[in-house]
Amino acid sequence: MKKRIAAVTSSYRLLNQKNHASNRILHHHRRFNANFNQVIRSSSTSEGVTHHCGPVPLKHFLASCRWDLQKSSLIHMQNMPIIQQRNFGSVASTIVQRNPLFSTINHDDIIYFEKILGVKNVIQDDEELQPANTDWMHKYKGSSKLMLQPENTDELSQILKYCNSRCLAVVPQGGNTGLVGGSVPVFDEVSGVLVCDAGCILENLISFLDKQGFIMPLDLGAKGSCQIGGNVSTNAGGLRLVRYGSLHGTVLGLEVVLANGNVIDMLGTLRKDNTGYDLKHLFIGSEGSLGIITKVSILTPAKLSAVNIAFLACQDYISCQKLLFQAKRRLGEILSAFEFLDAQAMNLVLQHLDGVRNPLPSAIYNFYVLIETTGSNESSDKEKLEAFLLHAMENGLVSDGALAQDMNQASSFWHIREGVPEALMKAGAVYKYDLSLPVEKMYDLVEEIRIRLGAAANVVGYGHLGDGNLHLNVSTPQYDDTILAQIEPFVYEWTSRHHGSISAEHGLGLMKAEKIYYSKSSGTVQLMASIKKLLDPSGILNPYKVIPPSLLS
Numbered sequence: 049m050k051k052r053i054a055a056v057t058s059s060y061r062l063l064n065q066k067n068h069a070s071n072r073i074l075h076h077h078r079r080f081n082a083n084f085n086q087v088i089r090s091s092s093t094s095e096g097v098t099h100h101c102g103p104v105p106l107k108h109f110l111a112s113c114r115w116d117l118q119k120s121s122l123i124h125m126q127n128m129p130i131i132q133q134r135n136f137g138s139v140a141s142t143i144v145q146r147n148p149l150f151s152t153i154n155h156d157d158i159i160y161f162e163k164i165l166g167v168k169n170v171i172q173d174d175e176e177l178q179p180a181n182t183d184w185m186h187k188y189k190g191s192s193k194l195m196l197q198p199e200n201t202d203e204l205s206q207i208l209k210y211c212n213s214r215c216l217a218v219v220p221q222g223g224n225t226g227l228v229g230g231s232v233p234v235f236d237e238v239s240g241v242l243v244c245d246a247g248c249i250l251e252n253l254i255s256f257l258d259k260q261g262f263i264m265p266l267d268l269g270a271k272g273s274c275q276i277g278g279n280v281s282t283n284a285g286g287l288r289l290v291r292y293g294s295l296h297g298t299v300l301g302l303e304v305v306l307a308n309g310n311v312i313d314m315l316g317t318l319r320k321d322n323t324g325y326d327l328k329h330l331f332i333g334s335e336g337s338l339g340i341i342t343k344v345s346i347l348t349p350a351k352l353s354a355v356n357i358a359f360l361a362c363q364d365y366i367s368c369q370k371l372l373f374q375a376k377r378r379l380g381e382i383l384s385a386f387e388f389l390d391a392q393a394m395n396l397v398l399q400h401l402d403g404v405r406n407p408l409p410s411a412i413y414n415f416y417v418l419i420e421t422t423g424s425n426e427s428s429d430k431e432k433l434e435a436f437l438l439h440a441m442e443n444g445l446v447s448d449g450a451l452a453q454d455m456n457q458a459s460s461f462w463h464i465r466e467g468v469p470e471a472l473m474k475a476g477a478v479y480k481y482d483l484s485l486p487v488e489k490m491y492d493l494v495e496e497i498r499i500r501l502g503a504a505a506n507v508v509g510y511g512h513l514g515d516g517n518l519h520l521n522v523s524t525p526q527y528d529d530t531i532l533a534q535i536e537p538f539v540y541e542w543t544s545r546h547h548g549s550i551s552a553e554h555g556l557g558l559m560k561a562e563k564i565y566y567s568k569s570s571g572t573v574q575l576m577a578s579i580k581k582l583l584d585p586s587g588i589l590n591p592y593k594v595i596p597p598s599l600l601s
């Protein structure tokens with residue numbers, strides 16, 4: 049072991065000599081050898097982390113229909129005071145006009161649901177409903193008065209059939225509330241295919257697979273509370289997409305309950321099946337608007353033992369781009385993450401998250417890049433990474449860097465990147481944009497927004513550079529409509545003009561349903577609306593989201 053450290057250290061001395069620049073020190077630490085991704089990344093959400101291993105339940109879903117006619121017939125999505133008692137001021141609410149065709153819940157409905165689910169899974173208590181009615185940012189507030197927690201496909205099917213016949217709208221939801229038991233995931237270790245219930249928490253699946261020597265093909269900051277059904281229905285991207293691709297590639301099959309209660313078995317486990325339309329893709333990323341996913345089969349990659357993480361500083365955005373270009377060529381098949389954050393994002397993390405230390409404290413840099421490699425051959429992976437870093441430093445792409453020497457350091461590097469959303473939440477109000485853009489144009493947008501807003505806001509750019517996915521976040525002390533008017537529609541128009549997507553991985557939801565035309569042709573949106581009407585003629589599934597409501601009336 050000692051020998052290896054000595055050898056590695058000398059290679060970085062060489063680096064420094066070649067660069068003749070005293071500040072170009074790659075802080076080198078002994079590399080470690082474990083697939084620590086599995087165990088160390090902390091959840092960046094504020095939601096409680098559930099530690100049950102393996103089996104977890106099915107879906108939770110909210111009946112979003114109101115049953116108190118005395119109250120307004122509107123569903124308000126309004127800003128709430130957020131965590132840590134920060135005052136967000138008064139904000140103009142986004143108000144969604146309630147579809148008058150939907151029924152309201154009555155006493156007989158409750159009796160029916162209790163008969164199917166048992167009293168404990170029919171929740172009307174305001175306190176229990178509150179977290180489910182509020183999004184993670186505390187920006188949108190629903191007003192559902194009832195939460196139903198079916199424990200299996202059959203219960204869900206009966207409920208949906210009933211809701212459909214009564215024209216009661218429902219909001220499918222995963223990951224927000226407590227668990228209700230469930231069944232054991234089934235795993236085939238030769239093919240690496242996992243079959244599990246939709247309510248399985250991502251982190252539990254990761255632990256389950258870890259024991260078998262496999263990993264999940266997706267990893268998210270929110271893994272401690274998000275559920276695989278929610279991940280698939282929103283086509284969540286995350287930190288491993290650069291290596292394993294999107295869920296459209298790794299999900300092999302689904303079981304789905306349609307709005308009318310019909311259970312559709314598409315739970316194949318085959319990599320190849322060319323027998324006609326591959327309908328599971330309709331449900332991946334449709335945000336619960338076409339059906340509710342109850343089971344998932346997914347291809348899981350083998351867990352590889354050699355993992356390295358480098359935290360690097362770049363002086364300008366062009367260096368980040370060139371670094372990515374080189375990483376794809378020189379690290380090739382072992383590259384498993386390529387993330388970036390700008391100085392503004394770094395400062396927020398250092399300022400707002402407890403115990404975070406800057407691994408590169410000797411100077412202030414404009415950009416930071418986190419590169420992870422995952423491979424099966426320690427020595428050749430090491431050689432590759434070192435050759436890559438040497439080349440990058442010689443060419444002036446990297447100004448400083450640190451290589452994690454153990455799990456704690458690796459964890460602390462990831463914590464910086466994954467902690468950006470949480471730091472933004474703590475900083476005040478935040479306007480979030482999740483954009484796909486050509487990599488070479490991406491940061492121009494951040495700079496243009498910065499100029500537009502001047503000192504009124506802290507404009508932050510970070511994200512999955514390896515996937516061309518920018519998280520543009522604008523942070524202000526409190527929500528302000530004049531700021532919003534300077535960002536939108538500018539940001540959407542800019543993205544559309546550069547042939548990008550206004551939602552790279554977060555979906556459209558309520559926030560962007562009306563903005564869909566910036567990224568999709570009207571013919572495509574019409575076809576989406578036709579499919580929605582075919583599968584959910586009464587429009588009860590997750591109303592007002594994804595497709596502009598006017599197209600469905």
Ligand SMILES: O=C(O)CC[C@@H](O)C(=O)O
Nearest residue numbers: 269466469480511519521
């Ligand atoms: O909050 C955001 O803007 C991004 C959240 C998440 O997708 C991430 O990559 O950290």
Ligand SMILES: [Zn+2]
Nearest residue numbers: 286512519553
């Ligand atoms: Zn992201």
